[in-house]
Amino acid sequence: MDSGRSNPARVAAIDCMDAQGSIVDSGMLLADTVINAMKTHSIVVIDLNGLRGASSSYFNVFLGRLQEACGLGCLERDISIEFANDVQKMTFDRSLEAIQAGQRIPILNTVPSKTTT
Amino acid sequence: MAVSRCKIDFDVDDDPGSIRTFLERIEHAVQSDPIADVIVDLSKCECLGPDAVTVFAAVHRDLARQSRRLTIHPPVGPPSLRTFFDWSGLEAVVAERSPPDAQLGEDFNVLPIRTFVSANLLAPEPIVGIVRSRLRASEEWQEYLAICVNEVMQNIQDHSQSPIGGLMSAKFTAEAKELRVAIVDRGLGVCATLKGRFPDTTPENALKRVMEGRYTALSRQNNAGLGINHLKSIVQILGGHLYMVSWESEFALNPERQHYNVLPFQFRGTGVFFSLPVRED
Numbered sequence: 286m287d288s289g290r291s292n293p294a295r296v297a298a299i300d301c302m303d304a305q306g307s308i309v310d311s312g313m314l315l316a317d318t319v320i321n322a323m324k325t326h327s328i329v330v331i332d333l334n335g336l337r338g339a340s341s342s343y344f345n346v347f348l349g350r351l352q353e354a355c356g357l358g359c360l361e362r363d364i365s366i367e368f369a370n371d372v373q374k375m376t377f378d379r380s381l382e383a384i385q386a387g388q389r390i391p392i393l394n395t396v397p398s399k400t401t402t
Numbered sequence: 403m404a405v406s407r408c409k410i411d412f413d414v415d416d417d418p419g420s421i422r423t424f425l426e427r428i429e430h431a432v433q434s435d436p437i438a439d440v441i442v443d444l445s446k447c448e449c450l451g452p453d454a455v456t457v458f459a460a461v462h463r464d465l466a467r468q469s470r471r472l473t474i475h476p477p478v479g480p481p482s483l484r485t486f487f488d489w490s491g492l493e494a495v496v497a498e499r500s501p502p503d504a505q506l507g508e509d510f511n512v513l514p515i516r517t518f519v520s521a522n523l524l525a526p527e528p529i530v531g532i533v534r535s536r537l538r539a540s541e542e543w544q545e546y547l548a549i550c551v552n553e554v555m556q557n558i559q560d561h562s563q564s565p566i567g568g569l570m571s572a573k574f575t576a577e578a579k580e581l582r583v584a585i586v587d588r589g590l591g592v593c594a595t596l597k598g599r600f601p602d603t604t605p606e607n608a609l610k611r612v613m614e615g616r617y618t619a620l621s622r623q624n625n626a627g628l629g630i631n632h633l634k635s636i637v638q639i640l641g642g643h644l645y646m647v648s649w650e651s652e653f654a655l656n657p658e659r660q661h662y663n664v665l666p667f668q669f670r671g672t673g674v675f676f677s678l679p680v681r682e683d
Contacts, residue, residue, distance in 0.1 A: 302523055304522075304523075304524060305522075306522070307520040307521055307522060307559070308520075308521045308522060308523055308552060308556060309521075309622070309624050311523055312624070336523070337523070337526075337527075337530075337544065337545055337548045338523050338525075338526050338545070338548030338549055338551065338552045339523070339549070339552075340521065340549050340552040340553050340556055340629065340632070341553060341556075341626065341628035341629050341632055342521070342556045342560075342622075342624040342625070342629065343523075343552075345624045345625070345626050345628070346623070346624045349623065349624070369541075369545070370541060370542050370545055371542065372542055372545040372546055372549065372636075373545060376549060376632065379628055379632065380626065380628065383616070383626040383627070383628055384626065387626070
């Protein structure tokens with residue numbers, strides 16, 4: 286039996302908040318904590334209760350880092366997220382959609398064009 | 403020393419028309435002589451909101467950087483305006499003093515002008531606090547508000563290159579159960595920022611692009627072109643008002659309609675002004 290699956294790791298986003306730092310710092314901190322937890326547990330539960338004002342950038346950074354480390358497939362396979370409210374979930378879903386779309390929408394992948402004269 | 407004078411003898415409420423005229427007068431005074439000090443006469447003005455005082459504070463900081471001075475002749479009345487003028491912290495900003503704490507009154511509560519350089523998860527809390535002290539705003543509404551504030555702050559941090567950072571203030575009116583928030587910078591503006599990545603960006607389409615989303619200057623890795631679109635969506639969901647100005651570009655949204663426009667003048671920076679009706683538990 287997989288003990289990591291029967292005893293999932295629990296990560297509270299509020300504990301990964303960089304109170305003095307930027308939103309981006311907090312998003313990175315959460316991602317790094319989750320990635321570390323995934324090394325020892327096959328299931329990680331992320332608790333977003335108590336976290337207010339998590340903006341697009343927070344989830345962009347979190348998801349981007351997760352994508353780098355293990356691919357977005359881990360969200361369905363290894364991670365369970367407890368949202369504090371529907372607004373938070375909406376913000377998360379928009380970021381996820383943008384990151385997924387970034388793999389196929391040129392706007393998100395385009396390298397800025399340089400014009401020479 | 404040369405002086406440019408500017409008279410604001412009308413009410414600057416949260417309708418785009420009055421804010422636009424206000425911005426035009428201020429910028430005319432600031433730009434007509436590039437070395438002159440600026441004197442603003444508010445003695446005949448009877449209504450000011452957080453939009454006006456935040457712009458004043460941003461202009462003051464910007465002029466100070468150029469070794470120029472902004473002097474404000476405060477409004478004579480009515481008493482509620484004098485109270486708001488004092489509570490807004492504008493006097494403290496102009497005198498280079500620390501802003502006062504949040505002011506909680508009978509008719510309205512005020513978050514005095516704050517300066518910021520980066521978006522922080524705790525930054526919206528004082529704004530949430532001036533509402534929560536009077537009403538049991540729903541948790542969902544508080545979340546909406548905090549996200550709106552953070553989306554704008556994040557944009558200023560990532561893209562604006564504002565030499566004064568960003569400034570914000572807020573006012574909650576108890577009777578109307580309405581919160582008004584103003585966030586202003588003196589940075590490059592949306593059009594110039596997007597142009598680096600999308601050369602066909604113009605003052606006509608710049609704000610449309612960020613409002614519709616997915617256009618990002620990619621100034622930072624965390625950018626996906628979602629923030630301002632998210633702000634707009636939330637204001638629409640809550641039935642609020644949004645007015646945004648960035649150099650010559652203008653966008654206005656109310657529950658009935660929205661429109662984009664090119665201004666006949668330049669506001670040197672970006673101002674985001676929104677109001678939200680408070681939802682209670």
